[in-house]
Amino acid sequence: MHELSVTQALIDLAMQEGRAAGARRITALTVRVGALTGIVPESVTFYFEMLGKGTLAEGAELRYEKIFPEARCRRCGHTAPLSAQPDEETRFSYAWLEAFAGMVCAQCGAQDFELIGGHDFALVSIEIE
Amino acid sequence: MSRIDVMKDILQANIDVADQIRARFAYDRTLALNLIASPGAGKTSLLERTVATLKDEFTIGVVEGDLVTSLDADRIARHGVPAVQINTTSGCHLEAHQVQGALAQLPDTPFDLVLIENVGNLVCPTGFDLGEDAKVVIVSLTEGDDKPLKYPGAFTVATAAVINKIDLAPYLPASAAILRKNALSTNPNLVVFETSCTTGAGIDAWLDWVRAGCAAKKAARPDA
Numbered sequence: 001m002h003e004l005s006v007t008q009a010l011i012d013l014a015m016q017e018g019r020a021a022g023a024r025r026i027t028a029l030t031v032r033v034g035a036l037t038g039i040v041p042e043s044v045t046f047y048f049e050m051l052g053k054g055t056l057a058e059g060a061e062l063r064y065e066k067i068f069p070e071a072r073c074r075r076c077g078h079t080a081p082l083s084a085q086p087d088e089e090t091r092f093s094y095a096w097l098e099a100f101a102g103m104v105c106a107q108c109g110a111q112d113f114e115l116i117g118g119h120d121f122a123l124v125s126i127e128i129e
Numbered sequence: 130m131s132r133i134d135v136m137k138d139i140l141q142a143n144i145d146v147a148d149q150i151r152a153r154f155a156y157d158r159t160l161a162l163n164l165i166a167s168p169g170a171g172k173t174s175l176l177e178r179t180v181a182t183l184k185d186e187f188t189i190g191v192v193e194g195d196l197v198t199s200l201d202a203d204r205i206a207r208h209g210v211p212a213v214q215i216n217t218t219s220g221c222h223l224e225a226h227q228v229q230g231a232l233a234q235l236p237d238t239p240f241d242l243v244l245i246e247n248v249g250n251l252v253c254p255t256g257f258d259l260g261e262d263a264k265v266v267i268v269s270l271t272e273g274d275d276k277p278l279k280y281p282g283a284f285t286v287a288t289a290a291v292i293n294k295i296d297l298a299p300y301l302p303a304s305a306a307i308l309r310k311n312a313l314s315t316n317p318n319l320v321v322f323e324t325s326c327t328t329g330a331g332i333d334a335w336l337d338w339v340r341a342g343c344a345a346k347k348a349a350r351p352d353a
Contacts, residue, residue, distance in 0.1 A: 002220075002221050002222060002253045002256075005220075006139065006140065009139050009140060009142065010139045013135070013137060013139055013141075014135075017133060017135050017137075018133075021131075021133050023133075027130060031139070036282055036285055036286070037256050037282075038252055038253070038255060038256055038282045039256070069285075074317065074318075100314075100315075101314035101315075112317060113317070114316065114317055114318055115285055115315075115316070119256075119286075121138065121139050121140055121256070122136060122137060122138050122139060123135045123136070123137055123139055124134070124135060124136055125132055125133060125134050125135055125136070126132070126133050126135060127130055127131070127132050127133075128130065128131060128132075128133060129130050
């Protein structure tokens, strides 16, 4: 919903880093997006094309590293990737939470997990010319 | 062509300001709560219930977020508690710089408790750090008991959840017990309250939690 403003923040950061490196053009950006941020990568790409016009990053390719939370057992501390493994898009739309609710700890047998991580929204790298 | 490693948070500008707010609250030993809910869940009603009782025990400041109008700040001010209204015009959430600006308009005294009412929205406010100690999600029974499953983001980042409007239970198909179970399924660490801001049911338990939070913040070392 607020992808317009976060995309502007992304472009501002990329410009700052690109200028510092003496770039004539930014050709690609790698962005890390956590599943719990609520940020929709497709929407960021849409706004990027619009807001990037006339900047160093016009036409740059956007690549996403999608980060999913892990489940941590509250009894014994054992961490596990979320056991639901449907395709990436489905997991990103929170369908994996259903599986999370029913998870059983492989180490102690408890059914008492919490979510760890998945709040990332970071610019990992840029490619410049 | 070359690759430059950046690895910086894109919302760092917001986090930097949130850190300044957090440092001030740590210095003043102010408990700060960020209230998140859909429009009409009862955020302002819960705030009114909270300040009406706690204003005699603590110094309280309130920050209100809405697209337009000062209706909410006016409601709080009627209780004799200082309140500042932020109007985001079309913004769907509060950001730290807006809160910092609002705090500067409150009386320049250290507060025991600062309550920040976010823009009515169960999605966008979850991603923006305002320097608070805890996020509180409020969900009313009239919204349906499936909301934690459909909007898990707010519940996963919250410390406490308030299920409001329980006085309407006899007239609704939704169940507070199921809503509670669904909220805990997204975040088992949630402290859950069931309240009615109309009748006052369950408010005491919520107030005790806020009191305990204020006491813990008073006891905390500022650098902790």
